[in-house]
Amino acid sequence: MALFAMVALDLPLKQSFTYTIEPAMQDKVAVGHRVVVPFGKREMTGYVIDLMDAFSSPYELKAIKRVIDASPLYGKQLLDLAAWMSRYYLCSLGEALSMMIPGGRREISIPALEVEEDLSFAKIEQLSDEQDAAIKAILKRDKPMYYLYGVTGSGKSEVFLRCAEAAIAEGKAVIYLVPEITLTHQLAQQVTSRFANKVAILHSALTPSQRLKEWKRIISGEVQLAIGARSAVFAPFENLGLIILDEEHENSYKSGNTPRYHARQVAQRRCQQEGATLVMGSATPSLEAYSLMQDGSQVGALHLTKRVAGGSMPKVEVVNLAFEKSLVSSALKQGIKETLDKQKQVILFLNRRGFSYFFHCNSCGYELHCPNCSVALTYHKKSEQMVCHYCGYRTAPMRVCPECRSVDVQYSGFGTEMVEMEIRTLFPKARVERLDTDSAKEKGHVQKTLSDFRQGSIDILLGTQMVAKGLNFPKVELVGIVLADSGMNIPDFRSQERTFSLLVQVSGRAGRYNDQGKVIIQTFHPDNPAIQYALAGNVEGFYNEELAVRKDTGFPPYSRLINLVLRGRNQKKVQEETEKLEALLNSAAVHAKAEVLTSGECPLEMIASNYRYHILISAKDGSSAHHLVATVLASYTPVSAVYLEVDLDPLQLL
Structure with a gap:
């Protein structure tokens, strides 16, 4: 019986802590258990990472208060993965384990999915030659990673599911990652019947207790397939054979909290560690993945060039909004009318929530910003509130300028709420539904909306990124991109790549089952390269031009x-701490193959009343940049009330 337990805590501290195990608890504590321990003046949840019979300390050790779990939640493989994450993402072991393990205290089952009887969910008996060749190549396992690079609607999902079936038939487990909750729902419906309900679902819409229930089903061996968003990459399978990463280009695979891991990197590590195969796929690969495919030494590129349901790529039209009087152009209006007349469906996409987002006084020029963040407030008409989409600050709309008391004020810019109102006015008989983060907060709204749209009881679906990718609706003939410019003006080297990817993905929702598909792109910048390449459907051309730009400027994938x-909250403290850390990095960089590129305020200088400064380090290879930062941070701790976030391979620099 062990007398001492080494416990990792969810704190940015470089060490673990040792606690005694009381005699009554000695047969209940094992590696893999969560425990409640005293730490300072509070109690915390910790993770048992080792047990010892003897331990000498000059201090009096505290005892574990209680054990949370009846059986361990993680084994050696996940502990090894957490240790790697701690080293790679420069976080503590406790922070890594906390990110992996569900936080629930009791198991609550998730509501059963209603599986719709729909032809598109049935197993496709006849594969295309390209699909067949891709499955054979993956199952040969000549390479550790494969990339299914195919046009939207080319049947990537069927290839993934056939490979999953083959792995499960060999007694192996499969993790299937998708970027959005909406896609998790669609995919879960597709596979629940196909895999005889032996499927675990893991995503952020589940409560911690529901996630715990699914987690324990995996540990018990009850299921062989886990589906979910980013965090499902940690599913505790002992005999992993395959990880599928669908829509690999998606930003939501990157965590926004410490540790800022990327599901693709963790998946690569797990596959390498556990002898599994990684299969990724997208119609618009990330530039990093595209360059790896070009190289070909690690990643096997598998191409799908044809739509499998007989549909052809949609016709694309660009409308210059500079010559239009309304946010719904005459071309888009006409397109919607013609589509509805044929009793087909429309998807409208706008990557901006709310009604309008810019308050301006015409008399003195005053602009209304969030008091806690460096961003404009967005007006939400339904709730009659101005809302900050970063910190959640809310206030009543203004009718009078707070600076000069003028009533000559205006709200400009438009979001999904305003477009919804306009569409309902133009097409009063059409059944219109909006799907964005605001509407998704209503319980069951996402599931019901997608189900209604699939069954044809909604004519026009309007939404943000939730409707942009992966979703498969047979009756959709028209996709309207209300404003293609929303991501273009962001000060970020990836903005062109994001814009292009989004245009191609959204366009791919149209005409998947016939040759009548049409896409209308509305923009103030019709000559932008991302729009021109998307218009021509020239994916390779865009990637090659963007790679040339990145090479000239020294940005990824030609650097890390x-x-x-x-x-x-104290700006002076944050600024001084930034200057101190920059000096340490510059001093260490003299002997390293890495450099400090920039230092100063973040483009979004304030979020949630916190002043934000950043230091950007660049190197031609990842190990040089990592070594420099790891060396400096090993002996550096910021002063109290200043927090340091380490972001390896950042996807945005805001």
Whole structure:
């Protein structure tokens, strides 16, 4: 019986802590258990990572208060993965384990999915030659990673599911990752019947207790397939054979909290560690993945060039909004009318929530910003509130300028709420539904909306990124992109790549089952390269031009970046701490093959009343940048009330 337990805590501290195990608890504590322990003046949840019979300490050790779990939640493989994450993402072991393990205290089952009887969910008996060749190549396992690079609607999902079936038939487990909750729902419906309900679902819409229930089903061996968003990459399978990463290009695979892991990197590590195969796929690969495919040494590229349901790629038209009087152009209006007349469906996409987002006084020029963040407030008409989409601050709309008391004020810019109102006015008989983060907060709204749209009881679906990718609706003939410019003006080297990817993905929702598909792109910048390449459907051309630009400017994939963000409520303290850390990095960089690219305020200088400064480190290879930062941070701790966030391979620099 062990007398001492080594416990990792969810704190940014470089060490673990040792606690005694009381005699009554000695047969209840094992590696893999969560325990409640005293730490300072509070109690915390910790993770048991080792047991010892003897331990000498000059201090009096505290005892574990209680054990949370009846059986261990993680084994050696996940502990090894957490240790790697701690080293790679420069976080503590406790922070890594906390990110992996569900936080629930009791198991609550998730509501059963209603599986719709729909032809598109049935197993496709006849594969195309390209699909067949891709499955054979993956199952040969000549390479550790494969990339299914195919046009939207080319049947990537069927290839993934056939490979999953083959792995499960060999007694192996499969993790299937998708970027959005909406896609998790669609995929879960597709596979629940196909895999005889032996499927676990893991995503952020589940409560911690529901996630715990699914987690324990995996540990018990009850299921062989886990589906979910980013965090499902940690599903505790002992005999992993395959990880599928669908829509690999998606930003939501990157965590926004410490540790800022990327599901693709963790999946690569797990596959390498556990002898599994990684299969990724997208119609618009990330530039990093595209360059790896070009190289071909690690990743096997598998191409799908044809739509399998007989549909052809949609016709694309670009409308210059500079010559239009309304946010719904005459071309888009006409397109919607013609589509509805044929009793087909429309998807309208706008990557901006709310009604309008810019308050301006015409008399003195005053602009209304969030008092806690460096962003404009968005007006939400339904709730009659101005809302900050970063910190959640809310206030009543203004009718009078707070600076000069003028009533000559206006709200400009438009979001999904305003477009919804306009569409309902133009097409009063059409059944219109909106799907964005605001409407998704209503319980069951996402599931019901997608189900209604599939069954044809909604004519026009309007939404943000939730409707942009992966979803498969047979009756959709028209996709309207209300404003293609929303991501273009962001000060970020990836903005062109994001814009292009989004245009191609959204366009791919149209005409998947016939040759009548049409896409209308509305923009103030019709000559932008991302729009021109999307218009021509020239994916290779865009990638080659963007890679040339990245090579000239020295940005990824021709370099590796690490972004260090310091934040705190005292601006002077944060600035001084940034200068101190920059000096340490510059001093160490003399002997390293890495450099400090920039230092100063973040483009979004304030979020949630915290001032934010950043230091950007660049190197030609990842190990040089990592070594420099790891060396400096090993002996550096920020002063109290200043927090340091380490972001390896940042996807955005805001």
